[in-house]
Amino acid sequence: MKMVVCVKQVPGTHDAKIDPETKRIVREGIKAVMNPFDTYAVEEAVKIKEKSGGEVIVMTMGPPRAETVLREAISVGADAGILLSGRAFGGSDTWATSYALAKAIEKIGGVDLVLCGKQAIDGDTAQVGPGIAAQLGWAQATYVMEIPESNNGVITTRRMHEDGWDLCEITLPAVLTVVKDINQPRVPTLKGRLAAQKLDIPVWSPEDIGADEELIGLNGSPTRVVKTNPPPPRGAETLVLNGSPSESAGTLVRELRRRGLL
Protein backbone atom coordinates (compact mmCIF):
# COMPACT_ATOMS: atom_id res chain seq x y z
CA MET A 1 0.00 0.00 0.00
CA LYS A 2 1.44 3.35 -1.02
CA MET A 3 0.48 5.99 1.49
CA VAL A 4 0.92 9.74 1.71
CA VAL A 5 0.52 11.52 5.03
CA CYS A 6 -0.07 15.27 4.89
CA VAL A 7 1.44 17.01 7.87
CA LYS A 8 1.45 20.66 8.80
CA GLN A 9 3.75 22.73 10.92
CA VAL A 10 1.84 24.82 13.45
CA PRO A 11 2.74 27.05 16.38
CA GLY A 12 3.07 24.80 19.41
CA THR A 13 1.19 25.54 22.56
CA HIS A 14 3.10 23.29 24.96
CA ASP A 15 4.68 26.11 26.88
CA ALA A 16 2.12 28.75 26.10
CA LYS A 17 0.78 30.82 28.94
CA ILE A 18 -2.17 33.10 29.36
CA ASP A 19 -1.38 36.77 29.74
CA PRO A 20 -3.08 37.69 33.02
CA GLU A 21 -3.88 41.19 31.75
CA THR A 22 -5.32 40.45 28.34
CA LYS A 23 -6.29 36.83 29.05
CA ARG A 24 -4.85 35.90 25.66
CA ILE A 25 -2.26 33.30 24.74
CA VAL A 26 1.30 34.52 24.92
CA ARG A 27 2.79 33.51 21.58
CA GLU A 28 6.23 35.04 21.77
CA GLY A 29 9.03 32.53 21.65
CA ILE A 30 6.69 29.62 20.94
CA LYS A 31 8.33 27.06 18.71
CA ALA A 32 6.65 25.37 15.78
CA VAL A 33 5.64 21.71 16.01
CA MET A 34 3.86 19.08 13.96
CA ASN A 35 0.10 19.58 14.12
CA PRO A 36 -0.89 17.18 16.94
CA PHE A 37 -3.60 15.41 14.89
CA ASP A 38 -1.07 14.72 12.16
CA THR A 39 1.08 12.69 14.55
CA TYR A 40 -1.79 10.19 14.73
CA ALA A 41 -2.05 10.12 10.94
CA VAL A 42 1.67 9.34 10.68
CA GLU A 43 1.44 6.60 13.31
CA GLU A 44 -1.55 4.99 11.62
CA ALA A 45 0.21 4.91 8.25
CA VAL A 46 3.30 3.36 9.82
CA LYS A 47 1.13 0.77 11.56
CA ILE A 48 -0.57 -0.16 8.29
CA LYS A 49 2.83 -0.48 6.65
CA GLU A 50 4.08 -2.74 9.44
CA LYS A 51 1.00 -4.92 9.13
CA SER A 52 0.55 -5.23 5.41
CA GLY A 53 3.62 -3.72 3.85
CA GLY A 54 4.00 -0.67 1.68
CA GLU A 55 5.50 2.75 1.81
CA VAL A 56 4.81 5.92 3.80
CA ILE A 57 5.61 9.28 2.27
CA VAL A 58 5.09 12.38 4.37
CA MET A 59 4.38 15.66 2.69
CA THR A 60 4.02 19.22 3.81
CA MET A 61 3.45 22.51 2.10
CA GLY A 62 5.17 25.35 3.86
CA PRO A 63 8.32 27.41 4.20
CA PRO A 64 11.74 25.67 4.09
CA ARG A 65 11.83 25.31 7.87
CA ALA A 66 8.69 23.14 7.74
CA GLU A 67 11.10 20.40 6.72
CA THR A 68 11.61 19.63 10.41
CA VAL A 69 8.13 18.09 10.70
CA LEU A 70 8.99 15.76 7.83
CA ARG A 71 12.15 14.61 9.61
CA GLU A 72 10.11 14.15 12.76
CA ALA A 73 7.75 11.83 10.88
CA ILE A 74 10.65 9.95 9.30
CA SER A 75 12.15 9.39 12.75
CA VAL A 76 9.02 7.44 13.73
CA GLY A 77 8.84 5.28 10.63
CA ALA A 78 7.93 7.22 7.50
CA ASP A 79 10.12 6.28 4.54
CA ALA A 80 10.41 9.53 2.63
CA GLY A 81 9.45 13.18 2.79
CA ILE A 82 8.47 15.81 0.24
CA LEU A 83 8.41 19.54 0.89
CA LEU A 84 6.21 21.72 -1.28
CA SER A 85 7.75 25.10 -1.08
CA GLY A 86 7.90 28.25 -3.14
CA ARG A 87 6.83 31.82 -2.87
CA ALA A 88 3.81 31.28 -5.14
CA PHE A 89 2.29 28.88 -2.59
CA GLY A 90 2.17 31.65 0.01
CA GLY A 91 -1.20 32.81 1.26
CA SER A 92 -3.01 29.62 0.29
CA ASP A 93 -6.41 29.05 1.86
CA THR A 94 -7.87 25.56 2.19
CA TRP A 95 -8.97 25.49 -1.46
CA ALA A 96 -5.51 26.32 -2.77
CA THR A 97 -3.80 24.07 -0.21
CA SER A 98 -5.88 21.06 -1.13
CA TYR A 99 -5.26 21.77 -4.81
CA ALA A 100 -1.48 21.89 -4.36
CA LEU A 101 -1.37 18.78 -2.18
CA ALA A 102 -3.59 16.92 -4.66
CA LYS A 103 -1.35 17.89 -7.57
CA ALA A 104 1.67 16.58 -5.66
CA ILE A 105 -0.15 13.33 -4.85
CA GLU A 106 -0.86 12.91 -8.55
CA LYS A 107 2.78 13.51 -9.33
CA ILE A 108 3.88 10.87 -6.82
CA GLY A 109 1.57 8.49 -8.65
CA GLY A 110 0.12 5.14 -7.62
CA VAL A 111 -0.97 6.39 -4.20
CA ASP A 112 -3.61 4.20 -2.52
CA LEU A 113 -4.26 6.09 0.66
CA VAL A 114 -3.84 9.66 1.89
CA LEU A 115 -4.01 10.34 5.61
CA CYS A 116 -4.54 13.74 7.20
CA GLY A 117 -5.17 14.98 10.69
CA LYS A 118 -8.73 15.83 11.63
CA GLN A 119 -7.83 19.49 11.54
CA ALA A 120 -4.89 21.83 11.97
CA ILE A 121 -4.87 23.58 15.32
CA ASP A 122 -3.96 26.98 13.92
CA GLY A 123 -6.69 27.36 11.31
CA ASP A 124 -9.03 24.77 12.84
CA THR A 125 -10.85 24.29 9.55
CA ALA A 126 -10.82 20.51 8.92
CA GLN A 127 -11.33 21.35 5.24
CA VAL A 128 -8.08 20.31 3.62
CA GLY A 129 -8.61 16.52 3.92
CA PRO A 130 -12.03 16.43 2.21
CA GLY A 131 -10.70 19.11 -0.14
CA ILE A 132 -7.90 16.82 -1.33
CA ALA A 133 -10.41 13.99 -1.81
CA ALA A 134 -12.62 16.26 -3.90
CA GLN A 135 -9.71 17.53 -5.98
CA LEU A 136 -8.74 13.95 -6.78
CA GLY A 137 -12.30 12.67 -7.08
CA TRP A 138 -11.57 10.01 -4.45
CA ALA A 139 -13.66 8.64 -1.62
CA GLN A 140 -13.16 10.02 1.87
CA ALA A 141 -13.71 9.21 5.51
CA THR A 142 -13.37 11.94 8.11
CA TYR A 143 -12.98 11.80 11.91
CA VAL A 144 -11.71 8.23 11.63
CA MET A 145 -11.25 6.64 15.06
CA GLU A 146 -10.32 3.13 13.94
CA ILE A 147 -9.22 1.24 10.84
CA PRO A 148 -10.24 -2.34 11.62
CA GLU A 149 -9.19 -3.65 8.22
CA SER A 150 -7.20 -2.68 5.17
CA ASN A 151 -6.62 -5.09 2.31
CA ASN A 152 -7.31 -5.79 -1.34
CA GLY A 153 -8.07 -2.24 -2.28
CA VAL A 154 -10.76 -1.85 0.38
CA ILE A 155 -10.36 -0.19 3.74
CA THR A 156 -12.78 -0.32 6.65
CA THR A 157 -13.03 2.78 8.79
CA ARG A 158 -14.93 3.68 11.90
CA ARG A 159 -16.02 7.32 11.67
CA MET A 160 -16.75 9.25 14.81
CA HIS A 161 -19.93 11.35 14.88
CA GLU A 162 -21.43 13.49 17.60
CA ASP A 163 -24.05 10.84 18.23
CA GLY A 164 -22.00 7.66 17.81
CA TRP A 165 -20.08 6.13 14.92
CA ASP A 166 -20.46 4.32 11.64
CA LEU A 167 -18.40 1.68 9.93
CA CYS A 168 -17.70 2.15 6.21
CA GLU A 169 -16.05 0.01 3.59
CA ILE A 170 -14.24 2.29 1.23
CA THR A 171 -12.77 1.48 -2.14
CA LEU A 172 -9.25 2.79 -2.53
CA PRO A 173 -7.78 5.19 -3.39
CA ALA A 174 -9.19 7.32 -0.60
CA VAL A 175 -8.43 10.17 1.77
CA LEU A 176 -8.89 9.73 5.52
CA THR A 177 -8.72 12.26 8.33
CA VAL A 178 -8.04 10.86 11.79
CA VAL A 179 -8.80 11.79 15.39
CA LYS A 180 -6.66 11.26 18.45
CA ASP A 181 -8.53 8.16 19.56
CA ILE A 182 -7.12 6.10 16.70
CA ASN A 183 -3.75 5.19 18.23
CA GLN A 184 -0.90 6.07 20.53
CA PRO A 185 1.99 7.57 18.55
CA ARG A 186 5.36 6.02 19.27
CA VAL A 187 8.44 7.94 20.30
CA PRO A 188 11.39 7.97 17.90
CA THR A 189 14.23 5.53 18.41
CA LEU A 190 17.85 6.61 18.15
CA LYS A 191 18.11 4.71 14.87
CA GLY A 192 15.01 6.52 13.61
CA ARG A 193 16.47 9.87 14.55
CA LEU A 194 19.68 9.14 12.70
CA ALA A 195 17.82 7.99 9.61
CA ALA A 196 15.77 11.16 9.70
CA GLN A 197 18.91 13.28 9.89
CA LYS A 198 20.49 11.65 6.90
CA LEU A 199 17.63 11.45 4.45
CA ASP A 200 17.47 13.89 1.57
CA ILE A 201 14.19 15.71 1.32
CA PRO A 202 13.26 16.89 -2.15
CA VAL A 203 11.68 20.31 -2.49
CA TRP A 204 8.96 20.61 -5.08
CA SER A 205 8.03 23.96 -6.59
CA PRO A 206 4.72 24.86 -8.21
CA GLU A 207 6.24 24.05 -11.63
CA ASP A 208 7.43 20.66 -10.37
CA ILE A 209 3.88 19.61 -9.58
CA GLY A 210 2.44 21.22 -12.70
CA ALA A 211 0.25 23.56 -10.72
CA ASP A 212 -1.83 26.20 -12.47
CA GLU A 213 -0.55 29.54 -11.14
CA GLU A 214 -4.07 30.85 -10.94
CA LEU A 215 -5.04 28.11 -8.52
CA ILE A 216 -2.30 28.29 -5.91
CA GLY A 217 -1.33 30.74 -3.21
CA LEU A 218 -3.24 33.96 -2.82
CA ASN A 219 -4.37 33.84 -6.47
CA GLY A 220 -6.06 30.51 -5.99
CA SER A 221 -7.67 31.35 -2.66
CA PRO A 222 -11.31 32.44 -2.84
CA THR A 223 -11.34 33.53 0.81
CA ARG A 224 -9.70 36.69 2.11
CA VAL A 225 -9.13 37.54 5.72
CA VAL A 226 -10.18 41.18 5.88
CA LYS A 227 -9.55 41.84 9.52
CA THR A 228 -8.64 40.23 12.80
CA ASN A 229 -9.77 41.33 16.21
CA PRO A 230 -9.24 40.14 19.72
CA PRO A 231 -12.24 38.09 20.87
CA PRO A 232 -14.93 40.02 22.69
CA PRO A 233 -13.64 40.55 26.22
CA ARG A 234 -14.79 38.07 28.83
CA GLY A 235 -17.14 39.40 31.48
CA ALA A 236 -15.80 41.41 34.38
CA GLU A 237 -13.93 40.06 37.37
CA THR A 238 -13.92 36.50 38.55
CA LEU A 239 -16.40 35.97 41.35
CA VAL A 240 -14.45 33.90 43.88
CA LEU A 241 -16.50 31.76 46.23
CA ASN A 242 -14.57 30.26 49.11
CA GLY A 243 -17.22 29.67 51.70
CA SER A 244 -18.64 26.31 52.73
CA PRO A 245 -19.75 23.97 49.93
CA SER A 246 -23.42 24.71 50.59
CA GLU A 247 -22.89 28.48 50.69
CA SER A 248 -20.93 28.40 47.45
CA ALA A 249 -23.52 26.19 45.77
CA GLY A 250 -26.32 28.50 46.93
CA THR A 251 -24.60 31.63 45.64
CA LEU A 252 -23.78 29.98 42.33
CA VAL A 253 -27.32 28.82 41.69
CA ARG A 254 -28.71 32.27 42.61
CA GLU A 255 -26.21 33.85 40.23
CA LEU A 256 -27.23 31.49 37.40
CA ARG A 257 -30.91 32.28 38.01
CA ARG A 258 -30.24 36.02 38.08
CA ARG A 259 -28.62 35.75 34.68
CA GLY A 260 -31.47 33.68 33.32
CA LEU A 261 -29.18 30.71 32.77
CA LEU A 262 -31.26 28.32 34.83
Add this chain to the structure above:
Amino acid sequence: MIANTDEARTGYRNVWVVAEVLGGQIQKVTYELLGAARSLANDRACEVWCVVMGHGLDGQIEPLFHGGADVVLAVDEPRFAEFVDEDMASVLVRFVDTHKPEIVLCGATTRGRALIPRVAVAANCGLTADCTGLSIDPENGDLLQTRPAFGGNIMATIRCSNHRPQMATVRPRVMNALPADTGRTGRVIREQLLESEKSTLKKVVEIFQDTENAINLADARFIIAGGRGVKGPEGFQLLKRLAERVNGAVGASRAAVDSGWVPYNHQVGQTGQTVQAMVYVACGISGQIQHLVGMQSCDYIIAIDKDPDTPLMQLADVAIVGDLFEVLPEIVREIPRT
Protein backbone atom coordinates in the same frame (compact mmCIF):
# COMPACT_ATOMS: atom_id res chain seq x y z
CA MET B 1 -17.40 29.69 -9.60
CA ILE B 2 -15.37 32.78 -10.30
CA ALA B 3 -17.68 35.79 -10.22
CA ASN B 4 -15.46 38.82 -10.26
CA THR B 5 -17.83 41.29 -11.85
CA ASP B 6 -21.08 42.75 -10.58
CA GLU B 7 -22.82 41.21 -13.52
CA ALA B 8 -21.55 37.73 -12.72
CA ARG B 9 -22.46 38.12 -9.06
CA THR B 10 -26.06 39.15 -9.74
CA GLY B 11 -26.53 35.76 -11.38
CA TYR B 12 -26.42 34.25 -7.87
CA ARG B 13 -29.42 34.67 -5.63
CA ASN B 14 -30.94 33.38 -2.38
CA VAL B 15 -29.60 32.07 0.89
CA TRP B 16 -29.43 28.29 1.29
CA VAL B 17 -29.29 26.16 4.39
CA VAL B 18 -28.15 22.55 4.08
CA ALA B 19 -30.17 20.63 6.66
CA GLU B 20 -28.53 18.31 9.17
CA VAL B 21 -30.57 15.10 9.10
CA LEU B 22 -29.97 12.31 11.57
CA GLY B 23 -32.00 9.11 11.49
CA GLY B 24 -34.65 10.86 9.41
CA GLN B 25 -34.91 13.74 11.86
CA ILE B 26 -34.00 17.33 11.08
CA GLN B 27 -31.59 18.54 13.74
CA LYS B 28 -31.83 21.72 15.78
CA VAL B 29 -28.85 23.36 14.13
CA THR B 30 -30.87 23.49 10.90
CA TYR B 31 -33.44 25.77 12.54
CA GLU B 32 -30.70 27.96 13.96
CA LEU B 33 -29.25 28.32 10.47
CA LEU B 34 -32.69 29.11 9.06
CA GLY B 35 -32.93 31.90 11.63
CA ALA B 36 -29.58 33.30 10.51
CA ALA B 37 -30.47 32.81 6.83
CA ARG B 38 -33.75 34.69 7.30
CA SER B 39 -31.98 37.79 8.47
CA LEU B 40 -29.36 37.62 5.71
CA ALA B 41 -32.16 37.12 3.16
CA ASN B 42 -33.96 40.19 4.48
CA ASP B 43 -30.82 42.24 3.88
CA ARG B 44 -30.45 40.80 0.39
CA ALA B 45 -34.19 40.91 -0.39
CA CYS B 46 -34.18 37.28 -1.45
CA GLU B 47 -35.51 33.87 -0.45
CA VAL B 48 -34.37 31.27 2.04
CA TRP B 49 -34.03 27.77 0.63
CA CYS B 50 -33.45 24.64 2.67
CA VAL B 51 -31.83 21.59 1.07
CA VAL B 52 -32.78 18.35 2.80
CA MET B 53 -31.06 15.09 1.95
CA GLY B 54 -32.22 12.07 3.90
CA HIS B 55 -34.65 9.20 4.00
CA GLY B 56 -38.13 9.04 5.47
CA LEU B 57 -38.64 12.78 5.45
CA ASP B 58 -42.45 12.77 5.67
CA GLY B 59 -43.63 15.28 8.20
CA GLN B 60 -40.18 16.89 8.34
CA ILE B 61 -40.74 19.46 5.60
CA GLU B 62 -43.57 21.63 6.97
CA PRO B 63 -41.63 22.63 10.12
CA LEU B 64 -38.86 24.02 7.91
CA PHE B 65 -41.31 26.58 6.52
CA HIS B 66 -42.38 27.42 10.06
CA GLY B 67 -38.73 27.95 10.87
CA GLY B 68 -38.14 30.43 8.05
CA ALA B 69 -37.66 28.55 4.77
CA ASP B 70 -39.44 29.78 1.63
CA VAL B 71 -38.45 26.83 -0.51
CA VAL B 72 -37.48 23.29 0.48
CA LEU B 73 -35.40 21.29 -1.96
CA ALA B 74 -35.82 17.71 -0.77
CA VAL B 75 -34.14 14.47 -1.78
CA ASP B 76 -35.79 11.52 -0.05
CA GLU B 77 -33.52 8.64 -0.94
CA PRO B 78 -32.94 5.29 0.80
CA ARG B 79 -29.19 5.61 0.29
CA PHE B 80 -29.28 8.87 2.27
CA ALA B 81 -30.40 7.07 5.42
CA GLU B 82 -26.64 6.79 5.81
CA PHE B 83 -24.04 9.51 5.59
CA VAL B 84 -22.59 8.97 2.11
CA ASP B 85 -20.74 12.23 1.75
CA GLU B 86 -19.48 11.60 -1.79
CA ASP B 87 -22.98 11.16 -3.21
CA MET B 88 -24.49 13.96 -1.17
CA ALA B 89 -21.75 16.29 -2.34
CA SER B 90 -22.43 15.35 -5.98
CA VAL B 91 -26.13 16.15 -5.58
CA LEU B 92 -25.36 19.45 -3.88
CA VAL B 93 -22.92 20.47 -6.56
CA ARG B 94 -25.61 19.85 -9.18
CA PHE B 95 -28.15 21.92 -7.21
CA VAL B 96 -25.67 24.74 -6.81
CA ASP B 97 -24.91 24.70 -10.54
CA THR B 98 -28.58 24.71 -11.46
CA HIS B 99 -30.03 27.17 -8.98
CA LYS B 100 -27.03 29.41 -8.26
CA PRO B 101 -27.47 30.39 -4.63
CA GLU B 102 -25.59 33.41 -3.39
CA ILE B 103 -24.91 32.00 0.08
CA VAL B 104 -24.81 28.40 1.36
CA LEU B 105 -24.78 27.66 5.10
CA CYS B 106 -24.27 24.30 6.78
CA GLY B 107 -23.79 23.16 10.38
CA ALA B 108 -20.19 22.89 11.56
CA THR B 109 -20.80 19.31 12.71
CA THR B 110 -18.76 16.21 11.88
CA ARG B 111 -21.08 15.61 8.93
CA GLY B 112 -21.28 19.20 7.74
CA ARG B 113 -17.55 19.64 7.95
CA ALA B 114 -17.01 16.50 5.86
CA LEU B 115 -19.60 17.31 3.21
CA ILE B 116 -19.25 21.00 2.44
CA PRO B 117 -15.50 21.15 1.68
CA ARG B 118 -16.11 18.63 -1.10
CA VAL B 119 -18.82 20.84 -2.52
CA ALA B 120 -16.73 24.00 -2.23
CA VAL B 121 -13.84 22.41 -4.11
CA ALA B 122 -16.05 21.09 -6.89
CA ALA B 123 -18.03 24.33 -7.17
CA ASN B 124 -14.80 26.33 -7.06
CA CYS B 125 -15.85 28.69 -4.31
CA GLY B 126 -14.61 29.84 -0.96
CA LEU B 127 -15.59 28.18 2.29
CA THR B 128 -15.22 29.58 5.78
CA ALA B 129 -15.22 27.05 8.59
CA ASP B 130 -16.91 27.23 11.93
CA CYS B 131 -18.35 30.74 11.75
CA THR B 132 -19.77 32.42 14.81
CA GLY B 133 -20.97 35.60 13.11
CA LEU B 134 -22.49 36.37 9.70
CA SER B 135 -23.55 39.69 8.24
CA ILE B 136 -23.94 41.43 4.92
CA ASP B 137 -21.57 44.21 3.91
CA PRO B 138 -23.96 47.07 3.04
CA GLU B 139 -21.40 48.49 0.58
CA ASN B 140 -21.38 45.59 -1.85
CA GLY B 141 -23.57 42.81 -0.50
CA ASP B 142 -20.68 40.47 0.33
CA LEU B 143 -21.11 38.03 3.18
CA LEU B 144 -18.87 38.93 6.12
CA GLN B 145 -17.97 35.78 8.00
CA THR B 146 -16.51 35.96 11.48
CA ARG B 147 -14.79 33.00 13.04
CA PRO B 148 -12.45 32.24 15.87
CA ALA B 149 -8.93 31.15 14.90
CA PHE B 150 -5.98 29.99 16.95
CA GLY B 151 -8.30 28.36 19.43
CA GLY B 152 -10.42 31.44 19.95
CA ASN B 153 -7.52 33.79 20.54
CA ILE B 154 -8.34 35.94 17.58
CA MET B 155 -11.51 36.56 15.66
CA ALA B 156 -11.01 36.79 11.91
CA THR B 157 -13.43 38.31 9.44
CA ILE B 158 -13.38 36.66 6.05
CA ARG B 159 -14.99 37.45 2.74
CA CYS B 160 -15.09 35.80 -0.68
CA SER B 161 -15.69 38.72 -3.03
CA ASN B 162 -14.81 37.13 -6.33
CA HIS B 163 -16.45 33.73 -6.09
CA ARG B 164 -20.05 32.62 -5.80
CA PRO B 165 -21.71 31.04 -3.92
CA GLN B 166 -20.22 32.10 -0.61
CA MET B 167 -20.14 29.06 1.67
CA ALA B 168 -19.81 28.79 5.43
CA THR B 169 -20.19 26.23 8.15
CA VAL B 170 -21.66 27.62 11.34
CA ARG B 171 -21.26 26.30 14.83
CA PRO B 172 -24.31 24.84 16.50
CA ARG B 173 -25.83 26.93 19.28
CA VAL B 174 -24.43 30.20 17.98
CA MET B 175 -27.35 31.41 15.86
CA ASN B 176 -30.91 31.69 17.08
CA ALA B 177 -33.82 29.76 15.65
CA LEU B 178 -36.97 31.81 15.03
CA PRO B 179 -40.10 31.04 17.01
CA ALA B 180 -42.07 28.55 14.88
CA ASP B 181 -44.58 30.44 12.76
CA THR B 182 -47.15 27.77 11.96
CA GLY B 183 -48.91 30.11 9.55
CA ARG B 184 -45.95 30.15 7.18
CA THR B 185 -45.80 27.86 4.23
CA GLY B 186 -43.73 27.52 1.08
CA ARG B 187 -42.83 25.65 -2.04
CA VAL B 188 -41.41 22.12 -2.11
CA ILE B 189 -39.14 20.96 -4.90
CA ARG B 190 -38.62 17.21 -4.91
CA GLU B 191 -35.43 15.98 -6.46
CA GLN B 192 -33.63 12.68 -6.86
CA LEU B 193 -30.20 11.22 -6.59
CA LEU B 194 -29.20 10.52 -10.18
CA GLU B 195 -27.80 7.15 -11.16
CA SER B 196 -24.58 8.89 -12.22
CA GLU B 197 -24.23 10.40 -8.74
CA LYS B 198 -24.37 7.04 -6.96
CA SER B 199 -20.78 6.25 -6.25
CA THR B 200 -19.87 2.72 -5.38
CA LEU B 201 -16.90 3.89 -3.38
CA LYS B 202 -18.43 3.85 0.07
CA LYS B 203 -20.64 1.31 1.76
CA VAL B 204 -21.84 2.04 5.27
CA VAL B 205 -22.01 -1.39 6.88
CA GLU B 206 -22.91 -0.59 10.46
CA ILE B 207 -24.27 2.37 12.39
CA PHE B 208 -24.11 2.83 16.12
CA GLN B 209 -26.16 5.56 17.71
CA ASP B 210 -25.24 6.16 21.28
CA THR B 211 -28.54 7.51 22.48
CA GLU B 212 -27.95 6.74 26.14
CA ASN B 213 -24.66 8.54 26.25
CA ALA B 214 -25.60 11.06 23.60
CA ILE B 215 -23.05 13.63 24.51
CA ASN B 216 -23.47 16.11 21.72
CA LEU B 217 -21.12 18.62 23.28
CA ALA B 218 -21.47 21.00 20.37
CA ASP B 219 -25.20 21.26 20.94
CA ALA B 220 -25.31 21.41 24.72
CA ARG B 221 -26.34 24.56 26.57
CA PHE B 222 -24.67 23.28 29.71
CA ILE B 223 -21.45 21.31 29.84
CA ILE B 224 -20.25 19.76 33.07
CA ALA B 225 -16.64 18.82 32.49
CA GLY B 226 -14.27 16.88 34.69
CA GLY B 227 -10.52 16.49 34.88
CA ARG B 228 -7.93 14.61 36.83
CA GLY B 229 -9.43 16.01 40.02
CA VAL B 230 -12.53 13.84 39.47
CA LYS B 231 -10.26 10.89 40.30
CA GLY B 232 -12.13 8.10 38.51
CA PRO B 233 -15.22 6.88 36.67
CA GLU B 234 -17.27 7.00 39.89
CA GLY B 235 -16.54 10.71 40.21
CA PHE B 236 -17.93 11.19 36.72
CA GLN B 237 -21.27 9.79 37.91
CA LEU B 238 -21.48 12.88 40.10
CA LEU B 239 -20.96 15.11 37.08
CA LYS B 240 -23.53 13.12 35.16
CA ARG B 241 -26.10 13.73 37.89
CA LEU B 242 -25.67 17.48 37.57
CA ALA B 243 -25.67 17.24 33.78
CA GLU B 244 -28.99 15.39 33.90
CA ARG B 245 -30.45 17.97 36.23
CA VAL B 246 -29.65 20.86 33.88
CA ASN B 247 -30.17 18.84 30.69
CA GLY B 248 -26.52 19.22 29.79
CA ALA B 249 -23.65 17.12 28.53
CA VAL B 250 -20.55 15.74 30.23
CA GLY B 251 -17.16 16.92 29.02
CA ALA B 252 -13.65 15.98 30.08
CA SER B 253 -10.05 17.05 30.04
CA ARG B 254 -7.50 14.97 28.23
CA ALA B 255 -6.10 13.76 31.53
CA ALA B 256 -9.47 12.21 32.39
CA VAL B 257 -9.82 10.67 28.94
CA ASP B 258 -6.28 9.30 28.91
CA SER B 259 -6.92 7.73 32.31
CA GLY B 260 -9.79 5.83 30.72
CA TRP B 261 -12.47 7.35 32.95
CA VAL B 262 -14.54 8.65 30.00
CA PRO B 263 -14.46 7.97 26.26
CA TYR B 264 -12.56 10.24 23.92
CA ASN B 265 -15.66 11.77 22.34
CA HIS B 266 -16.12 13.69 25.60
CA GLN B 267 -12.76 15.38 25.36
CA VAL B 268 -12.73 19.15 25.14
CA GLY B 269 -9.66 21.00 23.92
CA GLN B 270 -7.05 21.19 21.27
CA THR B 271 -7.03 17.48 20.49
CA GLY B 272 -10.69 17.04 21.36
CA GLN B 273 -13.65 19.23 20.56
CA THR B 274 -14.13 22.95 20.59
CA VAL B 275 -17.30 23.84 22.44
CA GLN B 276 -19.34 26.95 22.87
CA ALA B 277 -21.87 26.22 25.58
CA MET B 278 -23.84 28.82 27.47
CA VAL B 279 -22.50 27.51 30.76
CA TYR B 280 -19.30 25.50 31.22
CA VAL B 281 -18.64 23.99 34.62
CA ALA B 282 -15.05 22.74 34.97
CA CYS B 283 -14.60 20.35 37.89
CA GLY B 284 -11.06 19.49 38.90
CA ILE B 285 -9.56 20.78 35.65
CA SER B 286 -6.51 22.97 36.02
CA GLY B 287 -6.99 24.61 32.64
CA GLN B 288 -3.80 24.06 30.69
CA ILE B 289 -3.73 26.00 27.48
CA GLN B 290 -4.68 22.94 25.38
CA HIS B 291 -7.88 22.68 27.38
CA LEU B 292 -8.65 26.38 27.40
CA VAL B 293 -8.52 26.75 23.63
CA GLY B 294 -11.40 24.30 23.40
CA MET B 295 -13.75 26.04 25.81
CA GLN B 296 -12.80 29.65 26.36
CA SER B 297 -15.53 30.88 24.01
CA CYS B 298 -18.25 29.55 26.32
CA ASP B 299 -20.48 32.34 27.59
CA TYR B 300 -20.29 31.69 31.30
CA ILE B 301 -17.51 29.67 32.87
CA ILE B 302 -17.55 28.17 36.33
CA ALA B 303 -14.53 26.42 37.83
CA ILE B 304 -14.49 24.22 40.91
CA ASP B 305 -11.02 23.49 42.26
CA LYS B 306 -9.24 23.08 45.56
CA ASP B 307 -6.47 25.26 44.23
CA PRO B 308 -7.57 28.89 43.72
CA ASP B 309 -4.58 29.73 41.51
CA THR B 310 -5.07 27.47 38.49
CA PRO B 311 -5.42 29.08 35.03
CA LEU B 312 -9.05 28.01 34.87
CA MET B 313 -9.86 29.56 38.24
CA GLN B 314 -8.32 32.79 36.92
CA LEU B 315 -10.25 32.71 33.67
CA ALA B 316 -13.61 31.70 35.16
CA ASP B 317 -16.56 33.98 35.78
CA VAL B 318 -17.20 32.09 39.00
CA ALA B 319 -14.38 30.28 40.80
CA ILE B 320 -15.50 28.00 43.59
CA VAL B 321 -12.63 27.12 45.88
CA GLY B 322 -13.35 23.73 47.37
CA ASP B 323 -13.54 19.98 47.06
CA LEU B 324 -15.62 19.07 44.06
CA PHE B 325 -16.92 15.96 45.84
CA GLU B 326 -18.51 18.23 48.44
CA VAL B 327 -19.55 21.11 46.18
CA LEU B 328 -21.20 19.19 43.34
CA PRO B 329 -23.82 17.39 45.47
CA GLU B 330 -24.75 20.73 47.02
CA ILE B 331 -25.27 22.28 43.59
CA VAL B 332 -27.42 19.32 42.53
CA ARG B 333 -29.47 19.82 45.70
CA GLU B 334 -30.00 23.52 44.96
CA ILE B 335 -31.46 22.79 41.53
CA PRO B 336 -34.90 21.26 41.75
CA ARG B 337 -35.82 18.39 39.47
CA THR B 338 -37.92 19.53 36.53
